[in-house]
Amino acid sequence: MTDRDEPLLHAQGLVRRYATRRGLFGRVTEVRAVDGVSLTLRRGRTLGLVGESGCGKSTTGRMVLGLEVPDEGGVAFRNDRMPPPGTPEWRRLRARMAMVYQDPLGALDRRLTIGAQIAEPLEIHGLGTPADRPARVGALLRDVGLRADHAARYPHELSGGQRQRAVLARALATGPDLLVCDEPISALDVSIQAQVMNLLSEVQARTGVAILFISHDLRAVRQMSHRVAVMYLGRVVEEGEPDAVLHAPAHPYAQALVSAIPHPGRTGGRIVLTGDPPNPAARPAGCAFHPRCAQAAALCARATPELKRRAADGRLVACHVAHGEVAPGDGMASRPIPAREPA
């Protein structure tokens, strides 16, 4: 196997644009779903990707797998450039990486047994002989905490947690080096979420698989990840060790996210952001977060901050204020708090 310190996955400056049209005869506008994201992931490690809907975290995951082609930048897997999708080289590479989706029922084919679906990647990639596939499927099922006889069941006969285990067994069938898990637990009940998180950690400890863990749940990301990257409107705004980012977030958006974690026994101190999550089709100039930021200064509306190391502690953060390039302002919050009836 390769050296542990050698990056397994390296994505550089990924950009993904979509063209959308508002209304039938509306003008075509460009939406930058992902706007210059770079990621590095080593074997046996987990990178957590956090952000709200529309921040580009799922699109990033799809580009990492080669399911979407970046408009700029590129993905290298074990130092090889990602081949174009659909080519034989890409198919070979795809056996080394797999995806786990949010909704296990949607990810499984209702008309096929669990066993047939887990055997499918083995057939597609020509792994093993047809004769030893049932045994391989049984072993995969046991690895994810199901029984070999679950192979004969259909998806609707399993519970939500069991289905997500089956999806994971299928993802692990080809012995991948990389798993991209897109919100793998958010459709599951609390008691089952813990089971699936434990299972992912166990699988990683046993096989050394690298995981890109995409989630909006900061608690889950802390539990699973060795590093965490916070995304906002298509860019990484902060990246670091989970405890560093969660306990002392540097970017004002990360600060608001962390303070929004519901917490039994919290006593005040929550930052409630004004305004709505931003629209990728109408990206604000300068720092994309500045209209919602309580610390924004005039510079923030003009210049886009770079993701770079902060002098004090080496934290990667993209914020003029965090870098001390400008004194914190009192916010550009253009949306005033709605007027109340006089008391």
Place this chain on the structure above:
Amino acid sequence: MAPLVEIQGLTAAFDGIPALRGVDLSIGRGEAVALVGESGCGKSVTWLAALGLLPAKAAVAGSVRLEGREILHAAPAVLDRLRGGRVAMIFQDPASSLNPVHRIGRQVTEALRLHRGLSGAAAREEARRLLDRVGMPDARRRLDSYPHELSGGQNQRAMIAMALAGEPELLVADEPTTALDVTIQAQILELLAEIRRDTGMALVLISHDLGVVAETCERVLVMYAGRVVEETAAAALFGAPAHPYAAGLLAALPPIDGPRRPLAAIPGGVPEPWAMPPGCAYAPRCPRHVAACDAAPPRLETVAPGHRAACIRPLARTPAREAVEA
């Protein structure tokens, strides 16, 4: 004084398969009570059954009293005045609860016409005031917007404005923030707390998220497999749960500080409604299970003042728990 809502022995079954197996709860005036539990535990069905919103094939029995007056199986005309009037309900997915082909203003004024007899300019002005009240930016213009033109958080605000149109004494909010992003969730929870402070409205928050519950409610009811298994003050539940299921749920939550280790997951899954264990429904997953647990479903009994649990072997009272309850 009679509680605002008192539910006793509420059962509901679909095609003979029980979804609620005897729910008892009461909500005081102005109180914020949470109903927590996992999917299928009956936390939503309890309120749909109580308000007569289940399909006709559901067999509902028991008693639901609003200020002492029985409303279960009340005449449709009575229920129509009640729902959206004294008791309002908001749901998880605002986009599918709003009518996509009508403007927001029309949907809010409809509620005002039905429950407060307002019409014309007066209704429109009140609708604008309500949208303002729920923090809708640019409320006057939003009256003429369609739901698809608003974000998820704005749609949920519109839903809350509609719910407030009838000046309810009780708002039942069924997973109101689950479909929203975390920063928007924080906004909506603040809004609900603020409205409660201003109007003295009681709130029932149905949620699977223990953190959300802890911050918003004074009292928590934990449900499992169609029954209430624990009922206590929010602080007591998080400090010292008595039912092993409640303790298991809390332990399964990833911590935000301290060392990272495997989570204490609850083994197995919720029993299927057609294959309920004979005794305690949680027994097959319970670390404290003994043979006596399988004899009969345990009753909700007082374990400490203001703290009830349906368990024959509740978790011991520790000094820490006594401190919390004192």
